[in-house]
Amino acid sequence: MILHPGESNASYTRQSPATHFHPMATKNLNLSQLTGEKTYTEIVFSQVWGKVEAYKASHQQQKIFMMAFGDTTQPLPPTVVEAMVDAANCLADPKTYTGYEDITGNSALRQAICDNYYHKKMGVELESSEVFISDGAQSASVNIQDLFALDNTVAVQDPAYPAFVEGTVLAGRPLVNLPCEEENNFIPKLPSEKVDLIYLCFPNNPTGAVATYEQLQGFVDYARSQNAVIIFDAVYSAFISVPNVPRSIYEIEGAKECAIEIGSFSKMANFTGLRVGWCVIPEQLTIKNTMPGELNNLWRIRHAVKFWGTANVAQYGAIAALSPVGQQECQKIVNYYLKNADLLREGLEKAGLHCFGATDSPFVWVKAPQGLSSWQFFEKLLASTGIVGVPGCVFGSSGEGFLRLSTLGQQEEIKAAVEHLGALKHPMA
Template sequence: MALKNPHLYHLHISSNSGKNYQKILDKITQFQASNPKKKIYMMAFGNTSQPISESVIDAIKEYTDILSNKEKYKGYEDVVGNLQLRELICSRYYQPMGVTLEPSEIFIIDGAQSATGNISELFSKKSIIAVQNPMYPYFIESNLMMDKTRIVTLNCYEKNGFLPEKPQQKVDLMYLCFPNNPTGVTAKTNELKSFVNYALNHQSAIIFDGVYGKFVRTRDVPKSIYQIEGSKKCSIEINSFSKTANFTGVRLGWCVIPHELTVGDSSPSELNQMWKTRYKVKFWGASNLAQAAGIAVLSQRGQEESEATIQYYLNNASLLRKTLEYLGLKCFGGIDNPYIWVKGRQGLSSWEFFDYLLENTGIVGIPGCFFGTCGEGYLRLSALGHREDVEECVEGLNNST
């Protein structure tokens, strides 16, 4: 008799993330039924709104022609990813930051989320795992799914600018996300350096979510963990085209496992080769059509188009944040990140603040408690929507005062 996976089953029946998403949708449905003439401003989810750029669409069309031509047709790519794409990630993404990587250290993935969870398979079930609080729920849920339950939280409080506390015990893995989702805050060079030093001193590994690195505009805020000295020896970085090139539906990204990386009983290049073996067993590569699109994103024209997209979302965030602050609400993020972390009015819980904004402004965010206990009393807003909606929402907020 086949038995279901007990770890996945218990996550299925106890997961708060699925329940919270459904609760948000149910509240929207109820509000619309009671207020059919009021407009909803959806700022809850991290889905992009702008079309894929012209040069990337041209590349997709060109590759579609290749797939439809018997003489030119291509099937499987290299299991770890198209070599040209990996070379471009090294030369066009990392080299301008002063970071030198080899294509053999780059692994192409189908979006950041799958790799962020699956990367934990490199490490023992006995690993002690540290995550920020508040944090993206998947960091915890993906580990629980693999029966990794030795999880500690690095609490992030407003008084410390939502930067995480250092582990009070030895941990084996640390999940760090900067610029952060959900709080939108960034870490300066010296702040990231302290975590790299911890990892080096304790033979720990950092799993660094760098998806929003290209949004950084502030000096002395690293776009990549590899801008920190010594980080290649202890850090894995995960990145994506989703937010910078509007690839939320295309699904393409990469992770970096440096040859220098060693933890515990591992030797140089061993973890890199173990991850390659896992690819051959459980993945076999991202879509070649998506990878052709990624190559176009990293062309000179594609990078210019991508920068325009990033600035569009940052302008959305700036406009929204300034208005919320004008109305007396305390905000974080929205400067080097498309997310704004808003503190609720005094005495309101996250869900009460959610209800207050929805009922009075039509704005839908995600209650901060969704992201952990340290998120209670806050709300995350996404500025990845349409400019006209943000402007209309801002005008409504100003007129309500």
């Protein structure tokens, strides 16, 4: 029996097969829209990597500096490794073995996120019941749309992390772009039309831009007045180094009434391979047809239906990352990548290029010189220096004319790439 909108679970019972049949199974047309090298992953691994492989075949002596991927390269913090080894050893002993965790996440981890991350770092008060552990920010940022009706209009920064757009297309929801232009320091203006969901990412991937308290207050005020919800990607908040920049949307007055926040251990603790993240759904968050706490409960139900929790060993590693010693070790990791960003940006600027980001983000957003397109700049930089980035147009139409470079690699590689920039006979610009 099909459970139609408006029917309760109580009405869902097993019945004999229906007499009405479709002639055959049919494909998901929304998913079909993403085929043919239209997703970020396919573009990077096919087009970007394909061009690199073709170049290497004819330039075998050229050193290649891969700065296209946002993958980390440093080892896990020692405290994290120790905690995970201990957890694994517990699983090897029947006296200490544990199976399923709470599907919403290890209770100690959720409390540590509230206490050691939000309260100590930002003065934000949250309840552990408002925190849900996920297998990284990617899935949380896309799957969070399950909370909302299919006719809800989604606004996304342009350029933006592609999963926001791809997830919206996959769900079949209407999409509105919020252009992030150089003249506005890559901060979007408020939507000029009515939207229901607003994806914001600060520090931004790909541009590295950060928003001020006043700018975020404007979005919160808009969301509250329009009964909209902000989905705030704070994955790179640990990289903020300039003063008076919020690290969480909940530092903004009224945000708990209209915002969901997504965080991750991927970059600040090198967890890209461990897959541990979280999202916060405050009890105060409401939309048109809900009561306080209802969206939080609906996400809990969704977890029970579509997700059965993050690996318990990885969660113990995350708990250790939030300990006082773990936080010191994580800060060393962040500082390492920020040093990379500083070195690369300085080298690029000496080569005559105009750069953005790299201050509060491990990404350098480089403007293409001489009116080159994103792909033309990609090819010129590859041929001149061996440096490989991602063309800005891959992140949205407003990214045309830019290139994103990741500084999450080894510092020796960054320094070698800068030397190649310095050896150029003619400035890039």
